[in-house]
Amino acid sequence: MLTASGLLALAAPQDAEAAAYCPGRKARTLPFSAGTVLVYKRGGYVCAVTVPKKPGTRRTMSVSVQPRGGRPVVDAGRFAYRAGPVTVHAGQRCVRVRGKISGASVSSGWILC
Incomplete structure (x- = not known):
């Protein structure tokens, strides 16, 4: 079992790292x-x-999650490995997720409705 989990970590290091910080399904x-x-x-x-x-x-990074009708929860600063995790209770509401590294960024729009 240890070998299988080690291979999983090598195959998808970003997924494995995030899974260590965020519970649930991707x-x-x-x-x-x-x-x-x-x-x-x-x-x-x-x-x-x-x-x-x-x-x-180390570089400027951020991540935010905003439930519709609520304020965003943000983790921002100078990090070497990750920004976050950030967690919000959204219930059945849509959320907007944003991430930024130096000048590059992504925004999801309203998702998970």
């Missing part, structure tokens, strides 16, 4: 030029992490 992958935002959902909660394509160098 609901969306939002790729962009500098990295990926991974979105997970469990019950009425949505969690997101921004992961750079080339981790290890």
Whole structure:
């Protein structure tokens, strides 16, 4: 079993890293030029992490999750490996997820409705 999990981590390091921080099932992958935002959902909660394509160098990163009708929950700063995780209780509401690394960014629009 250990070998299988090790192979999984090698095959998808971004997914494995985000899964360590966000509970639930992967609901969306939002790729962009500098990295990926991974979105997970469990019950009425949505969690997101921004992961750079080339981790290890400190740079400006952010991730935010905003339930429709609510305020965004944001993690922003200078990170080497990831921004987040951030988690919100969305219930049955749509959410907007955004991620940014240096000047590159992605926004999901309203999803998971």
